[in-house]
């Protein structure tokens with residue numbers, strides 16, 4: 001008896017008329033069920049050739065229904081951020097305010113006056129929707145928004161400094177998230193990097209030397225968002241650079257990275273850079289991200305003197321890096337909220353998370369810990385621990401936000417298997433492991449998130465961790 005083992009493979013039409021897959025056809029497109037069946041049968045064929053047995057047809061049908069379901073789900077999906085890192089770059093940075101999300105939906109589902117002037121019945125500018133808001137919120141003369149801050153820096157250098165020497169402190173030649181490196185972005189823009197000073201100390205006289213020798217025709221200050229130089233350091237403040245730039249009639253450009261529009265938004269982080277302050281200190285052009293401390297959509301925001309912003313708007317790259325209508329809708333709604341600093345601290349998730357009072361976090365951690373203890377059952381130990389949240393997004397790396405978390409310190413599968421169980425939940429839950437415990441920081445959780453976490457915890461009882 002040496003029958004061909006491939007004969008034991010179920011036929012495609014038999015498989016597709018299995019009751020499980022007939023039921024699946026009520027909720028999933030037939031084409032995707034067929035695609036999943038073909039894929040799974042091919043896998044089984046290969047493993048059978050290698051000596052494996054053919055799985056029972058009921059098992060195959062179940063696997064195919066699950067695979068077809070997965071084909072229907074978008075790969076990009078909601079996750080629950082229990083890490084306490086507010087601007088988590090891997091998790092999409094800033095969650096939008098409800099009003100901003102509504103504005104996106106409205107702009108997405110229909111037509112809009114994106115580039116149409118309704119008063120004069122003629123072509124309008126997409127910049128007009130945010131420019132006056134940005135100016136009135138920061139005191140800037142002019143403003144524009146582009147795709148992201150990397151694009152803003154690139155456009156600023158291309159339009160204002162191509163072919164010119166640009167003085168940058170050696171301590172500010174930063175790399176942000178792998179591909180964005182100041183020396184490389186400068187080279188790509190055509191600006192000529194003139195490094196001044198040293199890694200730890202750059203004085204006003206260092207900048208002055210390259211201005212006097214005419215090696216530099218612009219100054220650039222880059223906020224060292226994701227690291228700090230400590231110890232014997234000396235940095236030239238923006239206001240001093242502004243004096244130098246004015247004396248030599250060169251523009252002072254500033255990449256703020258992550259900042260608030262004005263200090264009123266973030267009483268919890270008084271050291272957060274502010275765009276209004278940088279302009280008041282004399283920067284000619286500043287740029288920063290929309291989805292970091294500002295709490296809006298991905299965008300690069302540029303503020304400054306009208307002559308420079310106009311030159312940036314006119315540059316051919318402006319079209320290449322322009323902001324899309326969905327982000328623009330979200331940005332305008334976010335800026336409208338920021339006109340009322342008190343209201344914005346409630347309405348913008350980033351601001352409310354960063355400003356969350358420790359008492360409030362403690363109460364929420366206690367509630368979550370009690371719920372988790374109940375849902376997980378007596379085999380687990382859950383308690384409330386103090387923890388340090390982070391701003392994230394490469395912003396303010398040394399700033400620790402005192403808060404509280406629900407900590408699962410002991411029990412079956414703690415911490416690794418329980419972490420994996422939460423991560424594989426229908427709505428994936430991402431938490432931190434620290435010293436053998438699983439930590440769920442409540443700072444970055446909504447009430448609905450907490451309820452979903454309890455559902456995931458209840459499901460632990462049905463599995464074997």
Ligand SMILES: *Cc1c(COP(=O)(O)O)cnc(C)c1O
Nearest residue numbers: 148149150176223225257258289
């Ligand atoms: C984050 C950051 C950038 C890049 O901004 P994106 O919005 O991610 O493109 C550039 N410069 C600095 C200083 C930053 O912190």
